[in-house]
Amino acid sequence: MSSIETGLFLGRIPFAKVGRRPESLIVINGGQGFMMKPEPSRLEKDARRLKRILPPDMSFVLISYDPDPKDDVSLRNMARDISEIIDTNLNKPARLMGISYGGVVATNVAAHYPDSVEKLILLASAHGLSADGKKRLHRQIQFAKDEQFHALLEEFATVFRRPWLNLLLRFRLMFKRRLIARMGAQSSIVRYLEAMLHNNVTNEDLRNISARTLILGGERDQFFSSGMMEAAASGIGGAKLMVLAEETHMAPVERASDVRKHIQEFI
Template sequence: MTSFETGDLLGRFPYVRVGSESERLVVFPGVGDAMFDGDYPPPSGWALRTYFRRFVDDYAVYVVSRPRGLPAGQRIEDMAADYADALERELGPADVLGISMGGMIAQAFAADHPDLVDELVLVNTGCRVADGARDAVRRLRRYARTHDWARIRAELAVAMFTDWRAVSYPTLALTVGRFVMPRPAVASDVGVSLDAVLSFDGRDRLDDIAARTLVVGGTDDPYFPRSILEETAAEIPDATLCAFRGAKHGAFHERKPAFDSRVEAFLGQ
């Protein structure tokens, strides 16, 4: 039977773990991490087991959230330093998979703490937000100021999907979702996270990333389109690019079998 575990690294970083292998795959989640209460109930292990089923036979997979109550003005680099403290003291070196904002953190983490990263997977992310998407992120920031979490979720769904979910998810978020979806434990964390995304520009640190790296995303991602994926992969010394044609910001959801196969092959090399 697959083992599950939930808890808090250093008493501050909520996490859920599935699998018990000695090899660790640590996932840094995106902005959505700030939009729930930060507690992983035991059943979340079953959900993680289903989502990472291709990896749990070979890895202990950890999804590690950021602390609740992020200080105003905290940068991506500060978040990376916090993660480094948690891994150094609790888990040790690991393969790291960063999604969206989590991928920005993973870039800074890998550049500043190469001893803690075995292999790096950057998912639907890049060294900066595309110029054409900055107004969209600022709009999310305005919604965060008024605590309109439903509107944020609706816009993210449109940015993520190309199938039926691009229509149904926004509708659900703006109706029943307003009453049943999780709310942030600390409302200001959402704004701090979005500000950090807008201010991050990691172009001058990409060549400091020593880990073998896979950059994977969708060509039509409005935040990190093919041009940003290519820019990011080109400057990392040992990077491979995988861009799913026509996929958007949710390529890791919408193209799940192909995504899993590509990441599994990369990590297994």
């Protein structure tokens, strides 16, 4: 695998860069980017996992989240930061992919800064959460506020389609002290989760997206199914929707080869 360069954009937002090609794919990390401490080793691990679902030899930049945000934490402000990063550090217009939480951020980037994005991929994501996803979000916020980090992590022990993967995650959660020690700051986790409550991407915002768009996820996604991916595809002109039958929020892990194939064909 190519060497991984880590650093900070805007002096505060962690990133990991793989490869040297100027036409890099920019990827906004999922919620683990603020749930866990953004140590270089953690970002490198996320980058290696990401490599499994991307075309061979593709250069990419994985962008995470400010671990100690000073400004108001909102989807709009995160989108503003990504647009600034693209303008000052990367090639514009960009090929932008958002994973899960990062996909909602990416939607905001493409909607409010359309000149910054040429191609948009929403992976296991949409422009907003489903009703079930919002219920899960409320539980996560309460666990984070109460500093019940083990319960917060257990929220993800049912998201795989394959039962043995859920059991494996539960086994890892038995070593809770080690995992909790890797968690990010409680106040930051709460602020990022609550920011999703105030996400207000409208149909007009979706119509403002000019980037070629691919929406790719599982039919039974626990956060973004129930018509949310379909609604995003309907609202974004010319968007391509690929729903993997029977798959859940962890489709990128459980169907890595299919996800890679669809991303490669789109790019």
